[in-house]
Amino acid sequence: MIKSLTIYIQYVKNYYRSRSFFLMLFLIILIGSMMSYFSFKYVNDLPKFLGSTVFPVSLKVELFYYLWTLVLLYVPVFASVFFGSPAISSEIENKTAYYIFPLPINRYKLFFGKYFAAFTVTLFIIGIYLIFEVFTLSLLLHQIPVTYFLESFVMILLFIFSIMAVTFLISAIFNKNTYAYITVFVIYYIFFEAGSFIIELLYKYTPVYFLNDAASIIERVYININPGNAFVSHIDINPAPFSDIMLSALIMIIYGVVALVVGMLLFEKKEVS
Template sequence: MANKFSVAFSYYFKNYYRSRSFYLMLALILLITAIMSYFSFRYQGKIDSFLGKFDRSAITAGLKARALDYIWSFVLVDIPVYAAVFFGSPSISSEIEDRTAFHIFSLPVGRITILSAKYAAAYAVTILVSTIYFIAEAIITRTIYGTIDLNAYLESFAITLIFVGSVIAFTFFISSIFNRNIYAYITVLIIYFLVFNAIDVITSLLYSTTSPFLLNNAANIIMEVFININLFTFSPTISLSPAGSSQVLLAVAVMIIYMAASIAAAAILFENKEAK
């Protein structure tokens, strides 16, 4: 079983990093990193002005470094989503659309092994491109302010690893529903950026709070471990302190639930897929 998994993982991983989607995502990451680096150097004084509105006496190099990391993480939270759309959305639907399922389903390899290997490969390439951005964030922050909150940085990175797993699992679940890639692509984007946000707007209007059970809201903890600023409600909460442990644990729990439920649903649907 382990040997079959490693062979399948190696095959799918090579397919991913040799694909046009991988190089397109890599180019986007490098472009976004370059833009963020430029603006970090060009407008670093704006961070001082922003923090000065709250408590100028509390401004330190460490606080400014965390504020810059917050801004970088503000962009980071969407990077795994687009990577997951590239690598996860066509993961299962493509096997039916491209008719490769006829060959794969006849192999002496269990479908769960195939699904697990493909999921692990998609996870690996997504982490690969995301890590480039994360490393650049640390280098820029350290260069500008001479320091970095290593604990918050590593915590944000660890949460990102979990988030990547959950959002890819979610795209695998959506992909297992359809037999055409385009439907999977569109559905993932609509659900994540339209449906989730619509639900969040409604709950914000009715209850003046965000919906903690939504995956996109849970992802915000990636940046809130630096500065606990939530700008996505009609009554924004702002704190220059990092998010509390209860907030972090709740967000991580939501991500894990999405991951477990999505991959389980994808496994059930994939197990019952028929080549057409």
């Protein structure tokens, strides 16, 4: 237990010292600042954008949180690329595996130590954005939809868990960082995002089993509109039903568990070439 904690702490320190961390920190502060600026600038113009002059306060609160969370949805993807893609492949490419693999340390502990370190750093980045969100919208709207916010936060945790696990699996497959980086983007934005779009276009069916669709629950807990469903005519301004939340949570858990198990097994058998 002590050795596992030491490994985890060391990898957290490594992440916090990396250029990737400072890049993500800069980007999240920039994005949070821009969202705050636009929120203050257009707080009273939102009904005009939606073609309405009558706009309930409660719906206004939920819509602003929905818009903020819609932007947040993509942060774990980029964080997983920066922190997860090179997690295993870099050990091979940089030849550090020559020194790490022979050590009398269980590889499972190395794998999970680095995984939970990446999870922690990603959560820190997400936390900065959430501080911007809550502080800005509390000043503007004087309300916090606590129940929906907590549901959304739990779904964010599950999404980080799943997308980071998938990224670690990909990193365990390749021996070069570049291949891992590209593959993660291809899988998420071409296979999931574009694949979902094509399936909806051809069959008018939403592939709820795709990770990107499951992750959309993060914002749909406020208003049940999935922006990826371009060909679904029904729009529901009510929050997503509990059944949708549970289904999305289950799908993300399955992705995370399967990816972690397979990635861990690949890492256990990985050799330095």
